[in-house]
Amino acid sequence: MMKKLKLILLCFFIFFYSISSFASFTEDINEIAADFLYYPKMTFLDIQYNVEDNFPTWNENSFELGTNLFMNALTIANFNIKTEISAPDTHSPRLTLGLSAWYFWGLHIVPSVVSELSDAESMMAFGGNPFFTISHKFSDSMELFTGAKITTGYVSVDLRGLNSKDAFKSVSYIDDFYIDPAVYVGMGIDTGKKSKLAVQVGYQIIENRIFTKLMWIGETWDFGLGFYPDSAIIIHPIINIRF
């Protein structure tokens, strides 16, 4: 009875969200483009949240190298490295240090794909993010963590050379460097011998922005969703592979 009920509910939610996601896809693309032009920092932060993996080093490896495949598919090359500099024991917590970085190489081919932008002089975006995370096991199957990071990056868009199309005319030049610290907290729950379900909530201090991630973390693969309330798309899929 309970299993059937769970299955029905799951199907119901997948069906409902699929319809809605499909229906609003074109609108979302337009909204992202508009958001990027009028407030590029928001899109910049979305990319950064998707790329970074500042959960503790939960696997036995003391060093991990990973990448978000979904972002790579969107032409955003990225990597995330993290290392455990202090192993946990009864009295002291686990300390993880790491760095994530990305480069949006796809922007370089946009002018050749979108004819209206063929005369764009510059389109570039990249970012990086050092972080440290402290975690501690509070029960056999549950660990809490907290940490801080500094988000940095650069976005440059120069469309002044275009014989401009209305949509791009009002925002034709962006040349911004960003630096914005953030803090975060979270919880990891063991779901198997080598897998966890984890949640993270963070706060971007200068931007006054909240962000959340819900992740299933396996030995090599991570699957999850990012919830970024101020974005054009408020739910982002995350697929990480780690070595």
Added chain:
Amino acid sequence: MKRIDIKILTIILLVISFTSITLAKDDMIYFKVDLSQSSMLVNTTYSDTPEYNISNSILTDIGYKTDLSKQSSLLFIYELNYQGPGLKGYSEEGFDSRNMDHLFVAKYIYKQSPQTELAFKTDFFYQFFRIGKTETWGDALYNFGKTGLGFSITYESSPKTTLFLGIDQHYLWFPNYNDLVREALYTLNDTTGEGANMNTDWLNQDFFQSSLRLSLDHKLSKNTFMSINNSILYRFYIDRRIDDASLTTNPEDNDRQYDFLNELALELGTFLSADWLLQLKYTFTFMKSNYFYLNIGDVDTSGPTPVFDAATNENYNSYHQHVFSVPITHFFSSRSALIFIPQIEYRKYIDRKPKDDTSTFINGEKQYNLALSGTLSWEFKKYENLTINPLYTFKWTNSNNKDLTAGYNYNVHFFGIRLVFEY
């Protein structure tokens, strides 16, 4: 100022978080992340096609309690609460508005006797509020801060009965608030020549708030319990003067604005069997304010034009409200429960007239708002620290105020799923 406050608060949070990692043996920490994702299908008053929205809400609580002695302890709580568009109040405004709140509470708890507990607290609260997506958090008109002190006493008069008395005093401020239309009205209508030099403090929204809460929790029998809770709240506006039917002089001689609110909540619950819980809940709210509504008839090149009708403008915010609900819970097991909550909400304004669909006041009527809703919610504890809660709500609202911009007549299907991580 506010940005600095938030940053300091965040740093304090971080320090507390780190401290809690290396907590002493008897110290306790509390942690909660409540993540909700929802979809809404809204049939609005102004469109024949239902509107579809998705939204989310994120609530995070971090608590830390340390014992200073056998009798006394210190409690720190930080809460970060993002509430996206959703089912809020009677108006369709809730489908676009969003807020992000920071709350920090420090509480000293003293156990005077096995039955009596005293608590002293100080808190700081800041809300970023946006009526839609386009405002930025820091600049929104209705952002406000709140800080103050509180005292409470909890007395367990018997194993079945607990009494509570709480007194709070707060100061609230609105750093971005302005009312340019009102300022323009006074300046343009002033006949004394002082209009241009008007002191805008008289339009200032900041106020002091005093509140008193009394409650009684009582176990009537092994399976039946009840609670009575009454809160009285009084807001005293420091500078703000109410308007009146004359705008020819500065409002300095008018009365200061005040708001008085009383809320009485009653609850009766009984376990019909080991698997079924039935609750009856009723809340009565009475709001009285001397706020005077300025009805702006027209804004043209000569400025805004007020329309006066004392019967319409006075007592505009005063009302009484009744909320009645009957939650029925069926426990499948200790980790799983199905809850059905039918609810009726009714608000009647004391003097406010409703508007028709052309935004014109209707004489001879008083505005009411009615909302009927049903919620079906299933809670199950997947792991020790994770509860999953899918829910569905249907809400139907009705009002004799047909003003399209107010949006008081709609129905909505709300689908949500909550994940609650808690320790």
